[in-house]
Amino acid sequence: MISIEPKRTEKVDFVSPFKDYITKNYGKSEVAHHLPAIQTLTGLRVTALQTAAGPDILRGHLLRYHRWLDFIEGRFPIASNQIKVNFVWYDAFKPAKKCLMRSIHFERACVQFNLASVLCQVGALENRATSDGLKEAAKTFQLSAGLFRTIRDNAAQYTCKDLTVDMNGEILGALEHLMLAQAQECFFTKGMGSGLSPGVLSKLAMGAVKLYQQAAQELSLPIAKTTVDKSWASYCLYKARFFQAQAHICMANTAKEKDQYGMEVARLYVSSSMLDEAAKIGQGNAFFAAMASSHSTTRSTAVKRLQDAVKDNDTIYHEPIPPYERLEAIEEKVLVKSLPLSDVPFPNEDDPFFKLTPLAVNEGLKIYKSKIDELMLTQRKTFEERATGVTAKVAELNLSATLEAIDSKQPGIPAGMKRGVASCREKGGINALYQAAETKQNLAEEARSILSRIERTLQEEQDEDETMRRQFGNRWQRTPSHLLTVNLRNDLGKHRSHLEQAVKADTIVQTKLHENIEMMSKFDLSDAELDEMLPTASFSPQCMELVASMRSDTEKLEAHQQEASTLLDDLQKTAEADDATLALMNKGGKAQSQVIGEELQKYDPFIEKIANSFVEQGMLLQELEAKNNQIKSLQAADGASGMRVEFLSSLERAVKVFSDVQSNLREGVTFYKSFLDILKPFEQQAADLVFARRTEKADLLAQLQRDLAGLPPDPGMGPTAPAPAYGGGDGGTASAPAYPQQGIPFGYPSGPPPVPPKPRPPGYP
Secondary structure, X not given: OOOOOOOOEOOOOOHHHHHHHHHHHHOHHHHHHHHHHHHXXXXXXXXXXXXXXXXXXXXXXXXXXXXHHHHHHOOOOEOOOOEOOOEEEEOOOOOOOEEEEOOHHHHHHHHXXXXXXXXXXXXXXXXXXXXXXXXXXXXXXXXXXXXXXXHHHOHHHOOOOOOOHHHOHHHHHHHHHHHHHHHHHHXXXXXXXXXXXXXXXXXXXXXXXXXXXXXXXXXXXXXXXXXXXXXXXXXXXXXXXXXHHHHHHHHHHHHHHOOOHHHHHHHHHHHHHHHHHHHHHHOOOHHHHHHHHHHHHHHHHHHHHHHHHHHHHHHHHOOOOOOHHHOOOOOOOOOXXXXXXXXXXXXXXXXXXXXXXXXXXXXXXXXXHHHHHHHHHHHHHHHHHHHHHHHHHHHHHOHHHHHHHHHOXXXXXXXXXXXXXXHHHHOOHHHHHHHHHHHHHHHHHHHHHHHHHHHHHHHHHHHHHHHHHHHHHHHOOOOOHHHHOHHXXXXXXXXXHHHHHHXXXXXXXXXXXXXXXXXXXXXXXXXXXXXHHOOOOOOOHHHHHHHHHHHHHHHHHHHHHHHHHHHHHHHHHHHHHOOOHHHHHOOOOOOHHHHHHHHHHHHHHHHHHHHHHHHHHHHHHHHHHHHHHHHHHHHHOOHHHHHHHHHHHHHHHHHHHHHHHHHHHHHHHHHHHHHHHHHHHHHXXXXXXXXXXXXXXXXXXXXXXXXXXXXXOOOOOOOOOOOOOOOOOOOXXXXXXXXXXOOOOOOOOOOOOOOOOOOOOOOOO
C-alpha cells in the first residue's frame, strides 16, 4: 500500500514573542508563571516534527502538539500585525519548495498533514494478515482521509501566494480518496478471511473499484501530474482493474452456487481479461514488482477455474454463455468514510494557559453563563409542566386498567395488577394505613395540646400581672407581660400556622384514604378471591380493534416521553460542557452580544425537538381520549363489560392511592415527630418564663405589703431580678422542620432545620 511522506519544517521559538505579548497584556508577573508552558510548547514542536522518528512514536508527538495548538489559538493572536511567529513548511512532494506564514491555522493544517501521513504509514505497517490488523488498518486509513478532508475544508483560513502544491484542494482530495480506497481494500480482505458470501464480497470489491478510480482520476489532473509521482495514478488504475476482476470472480462463485454455469464462465472470462489489463497497467512501475507474485497467483487460479468451468459446461451443462454487455452490473458497497477530527484520539490535557483570558472575555463569559442558566431554568420548568400535564392526563384516562380489562389473554385479574395488589398486601394492607393514620393523629393531638397549654399558661400569667397592676397601680413596677412575651407569642402564632397547614394536608390524605377504602380493603383477599369478584365479559371486535390501536398509541406516547427526557438530558450535558471562551476571544470584528447570540443557537435544535415531542404527545393523548370515549360508549351498551372495566380501574387506582397515602402518612408522621422535638423545648421555655415571672411577682408583692404595713424592708431580701425576656422573634425555635412533600396540594409545612432550644434562665430549675 502507498505511504505518504510528511512535510519538513524549520525551527520556531515561541518564547520571546509570547513573553512580550504576556507582559504587554497581562503584566510581568504572569510571564514567570507561564514560561515553563511556553518552553514545553517549543519542545513539543521539535519532537513532533522529527520525521526520522518511527510512525508510532511520531503519531503520539503530533497528537499532543496539535492539542497544544488548540490551547494557544484563542490566547495568542499569531499574525503579521500581532504576534510575529514565522512558520516555514516544505512541500511533501517537492521538498525544495517552501511556504512561510504567520498563521496558527496554517501551522495546524501542516501538522494535520503530517499526522495524516503518519497515520497512513501506521496503517500500511499493520499486520494485515490478521483480522484485527485489517480492522485497525482500515480505521487508521479513514482517520488519515478525514484529516486530509479537514485541511481542504479549512483552506479558507489561510491564504498565501507561495502556498505549496501539496496543500492544494485537488491534491488533498486525491489523497483522501486514496486513503479511503486502501481502507475499503482492508474490509474486502477481512471479508474474504471471515467467510462472507460471494455476493457481499463482490459489492465490497466494487466499492474499492469506485474509490481507486476516483483517486486515479484526481491523480491524473494536471496539477497532480506535475507534483505527485506518476506511478501513483498507475497504482490506483491497477488496483481498480484488479478489484474489478475480484468482483467478477465472486459473481462467478455466486453463479455456480445457483447452477448458472454459463454465467459462471462469462464472469470468469471477464475476470481473466481484467487481470491481464491490470498487469499491463502495472508493467514498468516499481510498485508492481512487490505485487507481481500475488497477482500471478490470482491470475493462475482464475485461468484454471475458467478452463475447468468451460470444460464442464461444454461436456455436461451446455448452457449458453451470455455476452459481456448482457452481464448484470455489480452493485457497489462502500463501507468506509472520512472520519471527522473529533474521532482522532487527541490526548486529554489541561490547558496550561487557561488563566490568560482577557477581562472583556471574562465579562462576556459571565453574561453567556447567566443566559445559559436562564435558558436551562426555563426549559426545565417548561418540561416539568408539560410532563406533569401528560402524566396527569394519562392517570385521568386510566388507560392501563381499561386495556388490561379488555385485552387480557388470561382469565381473572391481570398479572401486573396482581403484583401491585401483592405489594400493597406485603406492606400491611389497609390495616397498616389505619395504624399510620392513628399514629399521625395522636402526634397531631399532642402537638395541639402543647400549643394550647402554652397559650393558656401565658394567658394566665398575663391575667395575674394585669390584676396586680390594677390593684397597686403605679407601685407595680415591672415590665408588663404582654410586652415581655411579644416574641414568644409571635413564635407561638407561627407554630399554630404550621399546625393548621399540616392539618389541611392531613385532611387531604384522609379524604384520599376514605374515597378508596372500599377497594383497598380487598387487598386482604387472596388472588383467587379477587379473580372470583372480577365480572366476566366478552368484547366486540370493534372494541378489540380500538384496544389494539390504543396500545400502539400508548407505546408511541411512551417513546416520545423517553425521547423528550433524553433530549433534556442532552441539553443539560451540552450546557455543562459549553465553553464560549474561544468564540469570544476570536470575535472577528463582531459585537460581543452577536457572538453570544450565535453561540446560544446551538441549543435551538434541542428546544425545538423537545417542543415537537410534546406536540406529538398532545396529539396522541387526544387520539387516546377519543378512542377511550368510544370504548366507554360501547361498554354503556353492555353492562357486564362496563362493570369489568370499572372493577379493574378501581383496583388499579386503589393500588396507586395506597402507595401515595402510605407515603403521605409516613411523611406526616415524620413531620409531627420533628415538630414535637421543637414544641417540647419551646413549652419548657414558656414554663421557665412564667415560673420566673411568678417568683418575681411573689417577691414584689411581699415588699409592697411590708411597705403598706410601715415595716422596714426584709434584710434577707435583695433587689428582685426581673424575669428574663424571651429571645425568639426571628424564626428561632419557631421554624418548622424541613422534609420533602409528596405531591399534596397544601403539603406539610417546610422550613429550615430546628434550632437547638435556648438554655433556661440561670438560677431556675
